[in-house]
Amino acid sequence: MATTSATPGAPRSIDDLKELLCSDVKVKVAGIDVDGVLRGKFMSKDKFLAAAASEGFGFCSVIFGWDMHDSVYTRELAISNKENGYCDLLASIDLSTFRRIPWENNVPFFLVSFFDPKTSAPICADPRGVLRKAIDNAAAHGMECISGVEFEAFQYFNFKETPESAAQKRFTQLQPLTPGMHGYSLLRTQLNQEYFHALFDESLKFGIDIEGHHTETGPGVLETALAYTSAMRMADNAILYKFLAKSVGLKHGVLPSFMAKPWGNLPGCSGHIHVSLKDGEGHNAFSLSDVDRDRGRANAAFEDTRYLSQIGEYFLAGVLDGLPDVMPMLVPTINGYKRLVGGEAFWAPNAVTYGYDSRAASVRIISPPSVPPSATRLEVRVPGADMNPYFALSAIFQLGMRGITKQLKLTTPPISTYQSYPARKEVILLPGSLADATSAMMRPDSIAREVFGDGFVDHFGATREHEVRLWNAAVTNWEVERYLELA
Numbered sequence: 064m065a066t067t068s069a070t071p072g073a074p075r076s077i078d079d080l081k082e083l084l085c086s087d088v089k090v091k092v093a094g095i096d097v098d099g100v101l102r103g104k105f106m107s108k109d110k111f112l113a114a115a116a117s118e119g120f121g122f123c124s125v126i127f128g129w130d131m132h133d134s135v136y137t138r139e140l141a142i143s144n145k146e147n148g149y150c151d152l153l154a155s156i157d158l159s160t161f162r163r164i165p166w167e168n169n170v171p172f173f174l175v176s177f178f179d180p181k182t183s184a185p186i187c188a189d190p191r192g193v194l195r196k197a198i199d200n201a202a203a204h205g206m207e208c209i210s211g212v213e214f215e216a217f218q219y220f221n222f223k224e225t226p227e228s229a230a231q232k233r234f235t236q237l238q239p240l241t242p243g244m245h246g247y248s249l250l251r252t253q254l255n256q257e258y259f260h261a262l263f264d265e266s267l268k269f270g271i272d273i274e275g276h277h278t279e280t281g282p283g284v285l286e287t288a289l290a291y292t293s294a295m296r297m298a299d300n301a302i303l304y305k306f307l308a309k310s311v312g313l314k315h316g317v318l319p320s321f322m323a324k325p326w327g328n329l330p331g332c333s334g335h336i337h338v339s340l341k342d343g344e345g346h347n348a349f350s351l352s353d354v355d356r357d358r359g360r361a362n363a364a365f366e367d368t369r370y371l372s373q374i375g376e377y378f379l380a381g382v383l384d385g386l387p388d389v390m391p392m393l394v395p396t397i398n399g400y401k402r403l404v405g406g407e408a409f410w411a412p413n414a415v416t417y418g419y420d421s422r423a424a425s426v427r428i429i430s431p432p433s434v435p436p437s438a439t440r441l442e443v444r445v446p447g448a449d450m451n452p453y454f455a456l457s458a459i460f461q462l463g464m465r466g467i468t469k470q471l472k473l474t475t476p477p478i479s480t481y482q483s484y485p486a487r488k489e490v491i492l493l494p495g496s497l498a499d500a501t502s503a504m505m506r507p508d509s510i511a512r513e514v515f516g517d518g519f520v521d522h523f524g525a526t527r528e529h530e531v532r533l534w535n536a537a538v539t540n541w542e543v544e545r546y547l548e549l550a
Contacts, residue, residue: 068296069159070270077116080158084108087171091164094122094154094175095190097526098131098395099451101306105170114156121151122177127188127522130529137529140522142186153180157191160299165268166310174299187518190453194298197457201340201464206348208294208460211274211337212301214287214321214448229318235540239283240317246280258315262287265311271300281329291337294456301334301452323399323447331402331411332448337429338459339440340378349375350436359431364473367419370430371439379441380473381466382426382459383415385510386445387493390500391527392458392511393446397534400496402447412444415491418478425493445493454523461514497534501527 074080084090090111093103106114114120128143129135143149160174177189185192201208229237240258245251252259262285263276272290279286287308289300308319324331340348349372351360359369368376386393394400403413412425419428427442446455465471481490494500504511505524512520 068293070161070296073159073161075158077112080115081112083161084112084171089170091167091170091172092154092156092175093172094126094177095302095451095453096126096131097188097190097451097454097523099190099302099305099449099453100131101302102126111156114154115158118183119153119155119175119178121180122154122175123149124152125149127152127177127186130526130533136526137532138525140525141518142188142522151180152186153178153183162270162303163268165265166314187516188522190451191295191298193515193519194295194453194457197460197464198294201460204464204467205343206464207341208456209291209339209341210294210297210456211291212289212297212452213333213335213337214289214301214304226318237318241278241283243282244280245278246284248278251278255315255317258311258317259285261311261315262308266304266307269303269307271304271307284332294338294460298452298456321448323394323396323449324402327401333402333411333444334446334448334450334452334455336443336446336452336455336459337440338443338456338463340374340463347437347439348372349378349430349441350439351431356431356436365477367417367428367477367479368473370432370436371428374467375439375441376473377467377470378463379417379426379428379466380471381464381469382441382443382462383417383473383475384466384471385458385462385514386415386425387491388503388506388510389458389462390445390494391497391504391523392454393443393450394497394500395451395454395527395530396447396449397497397530399447399449400494400500403445403493403495411447413493413495415475415493416478416481417475421478423482424478457515462510465510465514497527498531501531 072083074083087108089105089107091103091105092111093101096102110120124143128140128149139145154175155178156173156175158173162172163169164172174191176191177186178184179186185195198208241251241254263273266273272292273287274290275288277286278284287304289297289304292300305321312319321332342348351370351372360373363369363371364376368379371379394403403411412423414425416424417426417428418424419430420433421427422444425443425445427444429442430439443459475489494503501524503509505520509520
């Protein structure tokens with residue numbers, strides 16, 4: 064039952080592909096590394112067609128052996144290292160991901176997934192492969208994973224701000240695209256409106272459907288809600304929307320950033336994820352049966368889950384049970400945890416909480432009576448805009464399916480209980496730093512190891528430890544300003 068929503072016009076066969084590319088001379092391809100960075104290249108049409116007709120083509124494994132700035136990891140990892148000579152992986156072309164890049168002369172574009180050339184097994188840390196396992200797990204239980212993503216992004220400009228000029232400024236004193244705190248403003252979008260409209264219009268041409276696009280609270284902040292679709296297509300759309308925003312920004316003198324917390328005194332940039340499951344008949348598995356829709360489910364654990372199905376409640380319990388152990392998959396950067404410091408004050412939850420239509424909770428239940436039964440879903444509000452969407456979606460769906468298969472009971476009361484009685488101490492705080500989060504994930508008995516396996520946890524965990532080591536060795540402006548004179 065596992066499905067992938069193919070893009071419009073995607074070829075179904077090699078003959079279709081040849082016809083599709085009949086007027087082209089080259090093709091762009093890309094895969095995704097553990098930081099969610101697209102790594103790709105151009106290929107001649109002939110080489111691409113030969114690769115598509117076979118198992119794939121060779122792609123240097125070093126993209127799994129270095130960080131986002133191409134620095135080799137502090138300690139060598141199994142996939143790519145000196146001992147194996149940073150050997151090639153097998154890059155398998157996914158024909159269902161076909162798009163043309165409208166701002167690059169409509170060059171054809173495809174995504175790839177990575178496999179071991181000796182065993183043909185998926186690479187344990189390949190983001191698309193990790194999500195595919197989660198999708199297949201749900202399919203084995205008769206379910207299809209459905210999702211949507213909301214991105215909030217700070218946009219910067221200084222007339223002709225570029226990556227080069229930002230680096231020359233050492234990434235300080237960057238001028239926001241627009242001033243002030245203006246969420247849902249119709250006026251602020253009149254400034255730089257060519258860029259604002261291009262983000263929406265080019266997305267549609269690029270095969271990324273958008274549900275909403277508006278300003279958010281903060282200087283130069285925009286929010287874009289990507290349309291609900293199958294989980295793999297959603298992750299592809301999310302990663303490619305970042306690529307689109309940065310590419311279109313270059314043409315308009317704008318530097319978009321999906322950094323989670325660019326400023327300490329302002330709200331951060333979120334990457335909220337909406338999820339649900341479809342059953343074998345295509346119905347929303349989180350919605351109630353016709354019998355229960357009027358009054359809600361009598362056996363609901365709490366009033367907040369009254370209009371959530373029993374399957375949905377098990378899924379919610381699974382997410383909450385495993386959330387502290389998968390935090391690096393939702394919040395993968397040092398900076399991301401600073402977004403969570405303010406907790407409810409910045410609508411950035413830092414505890415294991417849930418609640419009906421509560422934007423203060425880690426998991427927001429969206430169900431009747433505020434929406435139709437068919438729109439019943441959960442919104443996981445922990446991730447920032449710097450997340451890797453493949454890992455984040457994998458974590459949510461694997462934890463949720465664990466809750467379903469184990470029929471985990473929802474024992475934690477909703478967030479309203481703690482807000483009404485703040486003296487209660489049962490609430491579990493999420494890890495407050497990448498170091499703590501990585502330690503929790505890498506424990507021998509962690510739920511992350513149970514659902515993702517040692518291969519993934521050891522590799523991804525080591526990449527996060529590398530990030531922590533770099534941070535611990537860095538001397539920040541804050542330290543210099545605070546201690547240089549008076550210490």
